[in-house]
Amino acid sequence: MALFQPRSVAVVGATEDRNRVGGRPLHYLRTFGFEGKVYPINPKRDTVQGFRAYASLEDLPEAPDVAVIAVGGDHVQGVLRQCAARGVRSAVVMSSGFGETGPEGVKRQSELVTEARALGVRLVGPNAQGVANFRSGAVLNFSTMFMEVPPQDGPVAVISQSGAASVMPYALLRERGIGVRYVVASGNDADVSVSELALAAAADPEVRVLLLYIESLADPAVLAQAAALARARGAAVVALKSGRSAHGAKAAASHTGAMVNDDALVDAFFAAHGIWRADDVHGLVNAVELYLACGLRSARRLVVMSHSGAVGVVCADTAERLGVALAELEPGTVQALARIMPGFATAQNPVDLTASLLSDGSMFGRTLDALAGDPQADMFLIGVPVAGEGYDVPGMAADTARFLRRTGKPVVVSAPQPAVRAAFHAAGVPVFGHETDALAALHQVTRHAALVQAASLREADASPASAVPAAGRDTRRTRTLSEAESLALLQSAGVPVVPHRLCHSAREAVQAWQELGPDVVVKACSAAIPHKSEHGLVFLDRRSEEEVRGAYEECVARVRTLGQPLEGVLVAQCVRGQREFALGVKQDPLFGTAVMVSDGGKYVEVLKDFVVLLHPFSEQDVLDRLATLRIAPILAGVRGEPPVDLQVVAKAAVALGRFAAARSGQIASIDLNPLIAGAAGAGGWAVDAIIEQEESRHE
Template sequence: MNPLDPRLAAIFRPRSVAVVGATEDRNRVGGRPLHYLRSFGFAGAVYPINPKRETVQGYRAYASLADLPEAPDVAVLAVAGDQVQGVLRQCAARGVRSAVVMSSGFGETGAAGAQRQAQLVEEARALGVRLIGPNAQGVANFQTGAVLNFSTMFMEVPPQDGPVAVISQSGAASVMPYALLRERGIGVRYVVASGNDADASVCELALTAAADPDIRVLLLYIESLSDPAMLAEAARLARSRGAAVVALKSGRSAHGAQAAASHTGAIVSDDALVDAFFERHGIWRADDVHGLVNAVELYLASGLRAAEHLVVMSHSGAVGVVCADTAERFGVPLAQLDRSTVQALARIVPGFATAQNPVDLTASLLTDGSMFGRTLDALAGDPQADMFLVGVPVAGEGYDVAGMAADTARFLRQTGKPLAVSAPQASVRDAFRAAGVPVFTHETDALAALHQVSRHALLAQGASARDARDAPGQASPVPGATRTLSESQSLALLQSAGVPVVAHRLCTSAHEAVQAWRELGPDVVVKACSGDIPHKSEHGLVFLNQRSEEDVLRSYEECVARVRSLGAPLEGVLVAQRVRGQREFALGVKQDPLFGTAVMVGDGGKYVEALKDFAVLLHPFSEQDVIDKLARLRIAPILAGVRGEPAVDLQVVARAAVALGGFAAARGAQVVSIDLNPLIAGPAGTGGWAVDAVVEESVAGHG
């Protein structure tokens, strides 16, 4: 699948450009694109549209689009907002099929502007014209000089073509990464600020950039993730050739999903769904603009290469220890050097007698610069050494910095292993950067980048494996009226889905309750059953330790009386076998209008909302995916077994999660949400039981 629209591709690589609202003043919106087109060497035809001038910035001017000698590939609209719709019609009449609308006064201004924007998009689609914007800062291609953009940044920070694309909904968030990358000497090919995303979304523009085979890193700033299917395709296309996609998603999406009556709907936020979507498609999520660009040098040097163990090398013992401490904070384990590596190092580094990582070159590096390259060579073949941090805390007269940089560059070429250098001195960083080596001012940034690239590689591998295994899930329509099923109805649905359910009976009389106790006892739980009271414990409607006929009779009558006092309908009283296991889990389903069926799995019990130790997966997924997610929870060490306890049966949890996801996805909008809490799991191999559940369904779907 490649839904790439050639009309958008034409904006990225136009052969001819018209600027409507062109002006001689390069500091105005209608003047700056013309200035950039000339300054940055655009070789195509440029047509300023200005009826009052014969030339604009050295280009022959035209009174209107109708007067042009050809239909340009793209028109830049730099006119007042109330003129845009008229100019759009002129574009269509002249055969222009692509436009960058820089004009403001649309969705960003409020309800009236949003209505104008909707009318503009409706007409553009009817006319067959694709729009970037409105309120767009524009598009820049620094390979061809097609800079249809009015940012001042390109005047301040000279561009250079390179294998990076920045696609952003925000103008400022497009040029901040650009400036940071250029400061590091990294070239950027595309800088796109899409504005209101009224027609072409940032996701579709990301796909357009990803289609360029020279792009190796795609950086995205997303405010509203409105087209996840297009972004998934962009990520797939990038992964297919080893390119990395890093996204900064701000805020929380407000796409109309309603919080379900269950706890699951409350705790599985839109942001958690975004995390799950990014992970599913191998997209690394950055926390801020610095995080968006921090690892770009490493991506370009070593690509998406999975690595697990780190070697730290420095000529300062203190720096080595600090780096090791920082690595532990990131969860990056140090390599245990092989005996043959230790022996090789002992012949290079004075006094090196035992297996040490961090590797301390000592002050001897000052008198013997060759130690640096020889140490790298000795480490290169170590079976655990698959990524490297080289600390250069101080260097100056007497240090062969150029030789160190050359040795490191050679090491990178020969091994391809991720390697980062940290050096506080600008002159040292310049030398390594000139040799093509990723270099950072602080060891924290260096380790953050190493951690990101190595983990991102695993993320991408998982996404590719899922692509080969599973068809993507489908978005769910937003439900209308909903109803909450009783516990009895909910458990019956779960059992039909293949989830193991505790033995229970729905009783409508005290006699039936006593009979159920005799069948399921001697220890049972008695609970009121009403769809209007999904969380019974909050109303004192759950009775434990029911071990006699008298206990059951008393609890039955109490359930009836309390539900009556609440004014709720009573379906009956549930008598369930009391089961004991090793750990309680919470599982839930949320149907999302953008991302489809989402399944939550995590620590259960009454504190699930407070502790929020859970993971989210998007359907479809495998049992192994669930187990991998559980291994990342805070409770993971407990699940593995501590203080002589056996490991918990995670397989029953994984099977239940997969069953819930498949059940809900097959029914689409009919099942709005599911809250299963708790699922009690026993020791490994013993299974488990769903003890309580709430299913919310669509009234329309049910009907």
């Protein structure tokens, strides 16, 4: 992408003052060693900041690869036309006053982008802080941060829609001594999107960690390509998507004129493509050192080692809160540790070296050697709560670095003292000031690795039709099917459905009871009345001919009173299980077919204990996501109850996703509530469902 690797740059609106938007890029191009041609455009000066100036783009000796536009918003469209006339194909529009300002600004922005596309010019922005490549010195950016925090090239890229959210991670990484190659703030994302910029950064083979800040995800298909490209070479993608809360979503929209995405779908999209979602800027950068040290490596069991028993206990507590299991060391490992450590030390996990480390520095390395071969030990946290005179800190750091290189397993150190951290950092060991940050990094990198592995497997199995749809506008009309029609379609899709009959007379209803009994459920069947229980149209536990006949007649009378059409009365076998689940399908124009699975009942929307998966996904994907629900311990069986048959839920979810994705132009939504699941191995049944069919036209 020319924006990242320009050979020549024009700055329209160039100024001598390096502290103005039109002056800062020129200062950076000179300061950071850009070796290409620089063309300031300023009709009132012969030179600007030591560069020869030109009156207009037309006067340039060549067509520059990129133009930086730093003029008032009212003049941007005119400059755009000059760019096109001179053969400039890429522009960074720093000017504001567009989509971020409201409806009039949105209109101006739309007109600008429409004309740019017609002229063949790609735009970053408007309202963009700009692009920076610290390898080449092509810093087309006006942030003050690069004057305050000296840059250094490195294996990290920061791609952001926000200026502040691009330089905050940059500053935090540089404070830790980590180099950053690309820092991009794309502003309103009106043309070249944050996803396209991420794709360009992911193509750089030396970028090992890609950090994203996203306010609106308008082209997920492109971001999916970027994630796949990163996965293919072992690079990690971490994203901070703002707008989780209602207030946050509103603020994001006012900030960049962004379109607010359904946050649950964003979560599902990130998980499906192996992108780790950070909660805040700290979470965006916290694990970068560990990614760079060990890459994406899946691990489940933790060993804690320290010369403080208190640190071991605190780490064990924090690990449990994060869902990180402590390893049960093999008997051979415990025996080896006992031979190394004094009798009062703890040869179990957490491993407590005690203050004996002060008098015998070799104990540290020998303990690591004993732990190295334990098959239960997947990852390590080494707590160094205090060290200094008398402690062989350089030796401890060297031993840890050798251990990390030899085993390849994730290893982190926590140390509150800056001098101690500096020693481990110099040895190439990821080090943190606090145990919580160290454990959070381990949790993130190892779980992220599992996400990436699952995404790679799905990619290998996916058909071309499974790709994320291109963004577009849907105009649709929908028709709600009756319960009988909906259940018939679900049965054809492979979802287990409760045995039932659609009856058109009391005699047929009685006959159905005789076939399905001894007790049945009687329900009115009308597409116009999807929520039957609210109108008293569901009769449970009908056990006799008289009760069934009476329920049938009551259904007919009540529907007639409501003035709605009646397609018949549904008589269904009364099935009982251990747990009710709700499953739903949504066809999203950006993300494709999404399937929701949650605890059943009427409190689904209030409790918000649900998971969303994007087609294609596997039964194991469903089971893994169900394990994250708050009700997961209940589903596993408590107080003598057997575990719930989650396999039937997983099979139903996969069947729904496959069925709906194959009919993306026909099925608008599916609401299956409840799916009654029995104990493990007993199966389950879809009891009620509503399907909306659509006639759509994609534009």
